[in-house]
Amino acid sequence: MFLGEYFYSIDEKGRMALPPKFRVNLKSGAIITRGLDECLFVFGLKEWEKLAKKLIALPLAQANSRAFVRLMLAGAMDVKFDLQGRILIPDFLKKYSSLAKDAYAIGLYNRVEIWSKEKWESYKLKTEKSSGEVAEKMRELGI
């Protein structure tokens, strides 16, 4: 179970650390791919396989599901950790998500998301501001 928000820097070699708590769930294998809202998704191997099965089951006839499947599958790479718990982010994924020097690793239960500093901070701000909607959502869920 991934939770929380962590800040890391990406060095000149393109390496980025992930939180130790996340590593234990990913050490048996992980996949990085393009995500929604210009971030990257990182899945553990098991979660990835579940997702991949769902993806290939999507109706080929629909243009937007075709596009979604291509986004996720074609962008996928498997991830290796070095001894310090860092991963190497492929160039095309860095470009896709506007990653430069600073990044956030965000735990979302069954996946990890990687965001550029700027993108995440503005996204969070935008969401927090609509706190009325947030309260509404929470009421719906019975919190």
Place this chain on the structure above:
Amino acid sequence: MFLGEYFYSIDEKGRMALPPKFRVNLKSGAIITRGLDECLFVFGLKEWEKLAKKLIALPLAQANSRAFVRLMLAGAMDVKFDLQGRILIPDFLKKYSSLAKDAYAIGLYNRVEIWSKEKWESYKLKTEKSSGEVAEKMRELGI
């Protein structure tokens, strides 16, 4: 079951004690997360899992539920108690809830809320003054 209002100080290392009565219900695992009205929520593991299941069931395809889920899960961290019964409050949650040196821990049946001294005292004042309205609400709810 959490009840009552307790006052504690947060030390330089960001540690805050919780009432011994609360600890026994949280020692098997606790999650701290963003709450409403700029306070923090602390849930026992079981309560949290109920909530988390509802969250991950929300549709990934919808932009605003994506945002809500991200806010809730990224804002959550699991909490460990040290031998003295203190928890470490993550920096970004301290910022979110304006926590500095003094704080209240408040029991609300199935969750604990953590408020900054100032925020809680002014909130309480405001609420107590408008107790007429509160009574009105209660009648609406059939209490």
Place this chain on the structure above:
DNA sequence: ATGAAAGTGGGTAATTGTGGGGAAAAGTAA
């Protein structure tokens, strides 16, 4: 009054984040 429990502060060892060096691999040209 005395013992136990709770609140708060601090010290030390372990872990983590991050930079860099060097070996192995891959590529290139004679």
Place this chain on the structure above:
DNA sequence: TTACTTTTCCCCACAATTACCCACTTTCAT
């Protein structure tokens, strides 16, 4: 092929942070 350059990747090292443990003081109950 061979010699040389370039790139990738693995491992080491250091500084800073964190986690863990201990100790003191105060409060409360018997």
